[in-house]
Amino acid sequence: MSNEDILLIPSGKLRCVVSGKLRKDTPEENVRQRIARSLLDNYAYDKADMEIEFTINQGSKKPRVDVAIFPPNTEHKQENIKIIVECKREEIKPTDKDNGVEQLKSYISACLNAKYGMWVGSELQVWEKITDKNQYKLETATDIPRFGLEAPQPLTFAELVPAQDELIDVFKRCHNYIYGNQGFQKEQAFQELLKIIFCKVYDEDTAIDTMRFFIGNQERRSEIGQRQLKQTIEKIFEEVKTRYPYIFDKEESIRLENRVLAYLVGEMQRFSFLLTEADVKGTAYEQLVGSNLRGDRGEFFTPRNVCEMASKMALLTYPRKQWLKLKIIDPTCGTGGFLVATMNVLREVIREQQIKKWRKNENKAEEETIRILKETANANLLGIDFNPILVRAAQMNLVMHGDGSTNIFHANSLLPPGEWSSTPPNDVANYVKPNSFDVIVTNPPFGSNIAVDDSHILAQFEIARLSTTGNQASGLPPEQLFIERCLYLLKPSGRLAIVLPDSILSNPGLANLRRWILKKARIIASVDLPAVTFEPYTGTQTSVLLLQKKTEAEMQLEDKSGQPLDYEIFMTMPEAVGHDRRGNVHYLRTPQGELIEYEEEYSVSRRTADGEQVVEHRRQRKRLVHDDLPEVVKYFEQWLQENNRMEWLND
Known part of the structure; x- marks a missing residue:
């Protein structure tokens, strides 16, 4: 981005999308700015026809309405207000004595020609002024009209935003x-x-x-x-x-x-929802799921930027031309975060190919991108989870992002594979075979308080017999078992990107486990995640470990030589992960505490009423998030290109 695109916002301020002026950064103001942006983008009202905090006369009082909308080319006077919008913090209820919907109704009554009012707080309520024989009453409504209409009209697909x-x-x-x-x-x-x-x-x-x-x-x-x-x-x-x-x-x-x-x-x-950007609906869906389905079995869902980093790093270890053919699975998929992140990476690869193929005919390229992504996801992406509610949540997530939802199965990945269901539609045993996947990206549930103590399950795993006595352990944390299960599912030379508690990498009592991992796999990269990564849900310190499963020939060679093969490892310790300990977004600031905003062009794909796929270009202002994980991916890609490391990984 150029310097002309950057704006600095003083600490404690935000820029109004309507007036361009700086306003106090408060919870109420953030709600108002989101609604104002929606009035511009979704309802197509013009900034020139809107006023923020417009003063009206209400008897002896002079309250200010949050947003007033006027007809085009009309003087901004109280008698000309067409729509009034009142915005409250999300915890404010419509029945609130001072800030509830009655406040909005009084404003509508004081404005002679106001036809609609919208109140936004814990709910969204719309009220319409119905006039009959010089008498009026306020009736509930579904929505305010879009620009140019007197009332909401049935929508065609082309009119959706x-x-x-x-x-x-x-x-x-x-x-x-x-x-x-x-x-x-x-x-x-x-x-x-x-x-x-x-x-x-x-x-x-x-x-x-x-x-x-x-x-x-x-x-x-x-x-x-x-x-x-x-x-x-x-x-x-x-x-x-x-x-x-x-x-x-x-x-x-x-x-x-x-x-x-x-x-x-x-x-x-x-x-x-189909045409909403993947990042937007992914973030919204994750927040919806995360606030409702966090369980007591270590189900702390992985932040989206961690999913993106791990998925990209695993894919980057393969030549780009192979990406659409790679078989990829998450055996503890939760709500599907890693699979969606992988789909987003593949979507961009497909789009680049199709833009080149169709000679910059963006509409045709987008149509083909959607088709090929669906085919690729249905053929190559799979997920398993033990929680049936999370399985459904993951299926919905994949449906919204382009599909692959048929391949999300309900099963306990740690059970002996012979006990997995083979009955459609949950026929996981027919799709998930040992030594059959190129890439695994996963964040297994972890913690000693949810240790697996079923001797029938433990009997399958080598690591359950790593004690000096050789006896089977009475119980092991699930993350340790999942390391072995993932390597069992991978093809020889396949890649595993896995989130693990740092205790596995540093606890002296787990030295035997580390030796077992080094015997079975080569470490490609280790990313020590910031302490706040999984806050506010857990403070467990974690890392992303990227492994490559060794072939039998490699393990035999090392056994004969009595020592492991020498190789290099990419290691890094990013300091920022995009949010703080409370889970609030952590924005990048100047030394003076100013927020950094920039203007970004983005593409919106939509289908017209006659079925044609078209691409529109829009611009929006965004804040720079203080997140080092995208930089980790860039440095890792550079590292791979040096000293023939890509060739070494893919020999």
Whole structure:
């Protein structure tokens, strides 16, 4: 980026997307800025027609509305306000005495020609002013109209917009609405929300013209309209179950009340989940899953940047032309973070190839990228997890990112493979064979408090008999067993990128385990992750170890010589991982404490109403995140290119 693209933001400030002025960096202001950006990007309103903190007269009071929207080419006066938006912190409820939805209603009443109001806090509520015989009343509505319309209209696929950062808030509000209004526990609420997201994605994928996943303002207010929506969504869900029989049972149904379902559809209907950038929906989905499904079996989900670093480093050890043919598995896949990260890398490789092939015809290249990525993922990416809820969460994650969801299996990876299911659709035994994978990327559950003590399982593993007496251990932490299981699944010379607690690398009592690893594998790289990597969930110090499984010939040669072959190892200790101990994003700052913003161009792929895939270029301002992991990948790639190391790895 050039110096002209960079802006420095003083500490404690942020730049308003509407006015360009600096404002205090507060939780309320962040909500307002996300909503304002959505009004610009998703509703197509012009900055010139918007005012932030616009003062109105309300009797003797002069309150300031968060966002006022005016008709084009109209003087910005109170009587000309068309839409009012009030933004609150996410914990503020609509019933709050001072900041709830009644405050918004009073503002609408004070503005003669205001037609709509939007209140955003723990929920998103929209109110429409209905006038009849010079009398008006405020009625609930689904949404405010987009620019140029007097009321929300049924959407075609071409009119859907890719989501940005607001998708995190949308998922959070939807889940909280189910939790607060349906009476479900968090996990139940998550499962129901997952069904609705599936319906949304399926409707996008199959839409020909008007979206079925839509509810208008009048239908939202009508019991009949809500009932009709329920019937429509139930029909879509029946089709979803037909397409994804390996995810949903035939007996499953939508268990949400009509009014709850209407809220969810209203929140999600204007976005295209399929066309939303992978990073955006990945982050939103991870936060949704992470806040609901963290279990007690060491299930601390891997930060996305760690997944990306490990996946890229493993792939970089192979010639680029081989990447689309590599068989890749995560035997403890959780929500699919490593598999999605791998898909994102492959997507860029495919896109580069297709741009070159179609001579910069971006639309055709994007269409082919989507097709080839789906074929590649379905053929080469696999995942296993012991938790059936995480299996479904991973399947949804892969569906949203281009597919490969058919290859996510429910199984205990540590069981003897002969005991794995061979019955479709969970026929893991037919797809996962020993010595058959080129790459494994994984973060196994770890901790002595979840030690595996089943003697039947332990009997399979060499490392269970590494004690000086040669007797089988009575119990071992799962991460130790997963090292051996991963090497068992890898082809000779295959690569394993695995997140491990540092105790494995440094604990004197685990010297025998380290010797066993060095006997079976060559260490390519070791990345000592920052202490905050898995905060705020666990403070366990971890590393990413990149191994290459030795061939029988290599092990025999070392046995004969009595010493291991000499080789080089890439080692590094990044200092920053993009977030702090509380999990908040850690932005890069100047020595004076100023935030660094830059302008970035990005591509948005969308499908027109006639089915054509088109690519649009947009620009957005972003903050530099203090994250050293992308630099680790760059230095590792340079290291591989030096001294013929790539040839040495691929002999």
